[in-house]
Amino acid sequence: MKRRDFVKTVAVGAVATLAGIPAARSAPAAEPLARRLPRWRGFNLLEKFMLPSGNKPFVESDFEWMKEWGFDFVRLPMDYRLWTDKDDPYKLDEKTLKEIDQAVAFGEKHKVHVDVNLHRAPGYTVAQPAEKLNLWKDEEAQKQFDFQWSQFARRYKGIPSSRLSFDLVNEPAGVSPEDYAKVVRRVVAAIRKVDPERLIIADGRQWGREPVFELADLGIGQSTRGYEPMEISHYKASWVGRKDWPQPAWPLKRGGQTLDRDWLKRDRIDPWKKLAAAGVGVHVGEWGAFNQTPHDVVLRWMRDCLELWKEAGWGWALWNFRGSFGILDSGRGDVAYEDFRGHKLDRKMLDLLREF
Numbered sequence: 001m002k003r004r005d006f007v008k009t010v011a012v013g014a015v016a017t018l019a020g021i022p023a024a025r026s027a028p029a030a031e032p033l034a035r036r037l038p039r040w041r042g043f044n045l046l047e048k049f050m051l052p053s054g055n056k057p058f059v060e061s062d063f064e065w066m067k068e069w070g071f072d073f074v075r076l077p078m079d080y081r082l083w084t085d086k087d088d089p090y091k092l093d094e095k096t097l098k099e100i101d102q103a104v105a106f107g108e109k110h111k112v113h114v115d116v117n118l119h120r121a122p123g124y125t126v127a128q129p130a131e132k133l134n135l136w137k138d139e140e141a142q143k144q145f146d147f148q149w150s151q152f153a154r155r156y157k158g159i160p161s162s163r164l165s166f167d168l169v170n171e172p173a174g175v176s177p178e179d180y181a182k183v184v185r186r187v188v189a190a191i192r193k194v195d196p197e198r199l200i201i202a203d204g205r206q207w208g209r210e211p212v213f214e215l216a217d218l219g220i221g222q223s224t225r226g227y228e229p230m231e232i233s234h235y236k237a238s239w240v241g242r243k244d245w246p247q248p249a250w251p252l253k254r255g256g257q258t259l260d261r262d263w264l265k266r267d268r269i270d271p272w273k274k275l276a277a278a279g280v281g282v283h284v285g286e287w288g289a290f291n292q293t294p295h296d297v298v299l300r301w302m303r304d305c306l307e308l309w310k311e312a313g314w315g316w317a318l319w320n321f322r323g324s325f326g327i328l329d330s331g332r333g334d335v336a337y338e339d340f341r342g343h344k345l346d347r348k349m350l351d352l353l354r355e356f
Contacts, residue, residue, distance in 0.1 A: 030161040030197055030198055030199040030200070030219070031219035033161055033162070033199050033221075033281070034199055034200065034201075034219055034220050034221040034280070034281050035219070035221075035279045035280065035281055036276075036281050036313075037201075037221045037281030037282065037283050037314075037315065038113075038162075038315060039310075039313055039314065039315040040072055040073035040113050040283065040315035040317075041071050041072065041073055041315050041316055041317075041353070041356070042066055042071040042072060042073030042074050042075070042112065042113075042315075042316075042317050042318070043062075043066065043071065043073075043074060043075070043317055043318050043319075043320060043321035043326065044074070044075045044076075044077055044285075044286060044317050044318065044319045044320045044321065045058060045059075045062055045074050045075070045076055045103070045320070045321055046077065046320050046323065047059070047076075047099075047103075048076065048078040048079060048082050048096075048099075048100070049077055049078065049079065049119060050079040050119065050120060050127055051079055051081055051082065055082045055096060055099075057099045057102060058076070058099065058100075058102060058103035058106060060106050060109075060110075061341075062074070062106075062321055062322070063106040063107060063109070063110040063112050064110055065341075066110070066112055066321070067110040067111060067112055069350065069354060070354055071112070071353075072111065072112055072113055073112065073113045073115065073315060073317055074103075074107065074112055074113070074114055074115065074317070074321075075115040075117055075167065075285055075286075075317045076100070076103060076114065076115065076116050076117060077117045077119035077170055077286075078100070078116070078117060078118060078119055078120075079119060079120040079125075080118055080120055080121055080122060080148055081120065082096050083096035083097050083100075084148075089122060089144045089147070090144075090147055092151060097155070100116070101155070104116075104156065104159065104163075104164060107163060107164070108159075108163055113162070113163055113164070113165070114163065114164050114165075115164075115165045115166075115167050115201065115285075115317070116152060116156075116164070116165070116166050116167065117166075117167035117168075117169075117170055117285075118148065118149075118167075118168065118169050118170065119170040120170075121135060121145055121148065121168075121169045121170075122135065122141050122144035122145050122148065123135030123136075123138060123141025123142070123144070123145060124136070124141075124169055124172065125170075126170060126171045126173065126207065135169070135183060136172075136175045136176075136179040136180065136183060137179070142183060142186060142187075145169075145183070145187055146186065146187050146190040149166065149168065149187050149190060149191050150190050150191065150193070150194050152166060152191075153166075153190075153191045153194035153195040153198060154194050154195070156195070156198075157194060157195040157197075157198075161197060161198060161199035164198075164199070165198070165199040165200065165201055165221075166191065166198055166199070166200050166201065167201045167202075167203065167223060167285060168184060168187060168188075168200065168201070168202050168203070169202075169203065170203060170208075171203055171207040171208045171225070172203060172205055172206075172207075173205070173206050173207050175205065177205065177212060177213075177214045178214065180205055180212065180214075181212065181214040181215050184202050184212075184215055184218070184220075185215075185218065188200055188218060188220060199220075199221070200220040200221070201220060201221040201222065201223050201283065201285075202215055202220055202221075202222050202223070203222070203223045203285065204222055204223065204224050204225070204272075207225065208223060208224055208225035208285065208286070209224070209225060209228075209268075210271070211224070211271055211272050211274070211275035211280075211282075212275075213274075213275060213278065215280075216275065216278045216279065216280050220280075221280065221281035221282070221283060222272075222275060222280050222281070222282055222283075223282075223283050223284070223285035224268070224272050224282060224283075224284055224285070224314075225284065225285065225286050225287060226268070226284045226286070226287025226288070226305050226309075226316065227286070227287060227288075228264065228267060228268050229248075229252055229254065229259050230242075231245045231248045231252060231254070232248045232250060232252060232289055232293055232297065232298070232301050233287075233288065233289045233290065233293070234289075234290055235247070235248050235289075235290060235292050235293040236290065236292035236293075237290045237292070247294065248293055248294075248297055249297055250297045250300045250301040250304075251263075260304075261304040261307075261308070264304055264305065264308055265308055268308075269308050269309075269312055272312075272314075273312060276312070276313075282312070282314050283314060283315050283316070283317075284309060284314055284315065284316035284317065285316075285317055286317060286318075286319045287305065287316055287317075287318060287319065288302075288318045288319045288320070288325035288326070289301065289302070289325060290324055290325060291324040291325070291330050291331050291332045291333075294334060295332055295334045295335050295348070296334075298349075299348060299349065299352055302349070302352060302353075303352060306352070306353070306355070306356040307356070309356070310356050318353070322343070326346075327345060327346045327349050327350045327353070328340070328343045328344065328345055328346070329343050329344050330344075330346055332346070335348075
């Protein structure tokens with residue numbers, strides 16, 4: 001499907017002026033949406049997650065099945081190197097970009113909101129190898145970052161923010177609030193210069209854990225994480241590098257402390273509720289547990305997370321849909337999987353997610 005076949009124009013009414021934008025210019029229509037994000041619920045799709053795992057097109061059946069099961073959100077964490085020339089950062093590969101267009105079209109067709117995310121951006125990634133430039137300090141990295149998002153803004157201008165959002169950069173860490181806010185304000189201005197109506201979301205600092213009050217006036221949403229405690233979500237995950245964690249239970253004992261539902265509320269919910277009270281929409285962009293954590297432990301922990309997020313009015317996106325954190329083909333040794341259209345379905349996890 002060609003892009004022009006699914007782009008829809010949006011009539012924009014008069015809205016209140018956004019702080020930081022000259023009074024003579026009306027605020028983006030996306031601002032009210034950003035100040036209270038819908039309780040979108042869904043999954044991360046990893047077809048363009050990172051090199052060298054491949055550069056695969058997105059799969060329409062993922063969108064179809066999500067909608068069939070009652071979900072309405074996909075986040076696309078992507079590696080900018082997949083469509084960017086390695087010798088010229090301002091030259092982009094149209095073939096790969098059209099595959100992203102196709103995912104946006106699948107979302108439109110199946111009424112699933114698509115959230116485009118740079119999991120690796122020019123100058124920053126949580127993965128390895130590290131970027132050569134520093135997004136928080138280097139002018140050239142910031143120029144490339146602005147260029148990437150300006151191109152997406154131009155490409156998708158006119159698609160309603162109810163159907164498409166931009167999540168700027170995955171899990172910034174090791175950056176001060178001031179430096180992070182400076183880069184975000186700059187790239188938001190670059191996007192709005194092209195498409196003032198686009199819904200924009202910024203991840204919290206320190207791997208998405210900390211709300212960024214320095215951006216509360218900008219008219220964008222913020223994305224938190226649901227990976228605490230790490231002993232449950234990343235038990236035996238090789239990329240974490242921790243081999244000393246005992247097999248987890250929930251509630252979890254950590255030294256003399258008990259980590260339970262009340263702890264989750266104090267540690268993970270309450271700080272973000274303060275941000276929401278300041279007029280910033282909150283969404284849980286990633287969460288879940290690796291397939292080595294006992295399944296019954298995962299389900300008890302997930303239920304507490306889901307209950308707390310529902311009480312707060314927040315949506316979420318499980319990492320992932322198909323794979324070691326997901327509901328399909330997760331490779332758990334203690335699950336009686338159900339055969340589902342050529343895949344192995346974790347029915348207990350799916351049923352739990354559908355409750356919320």
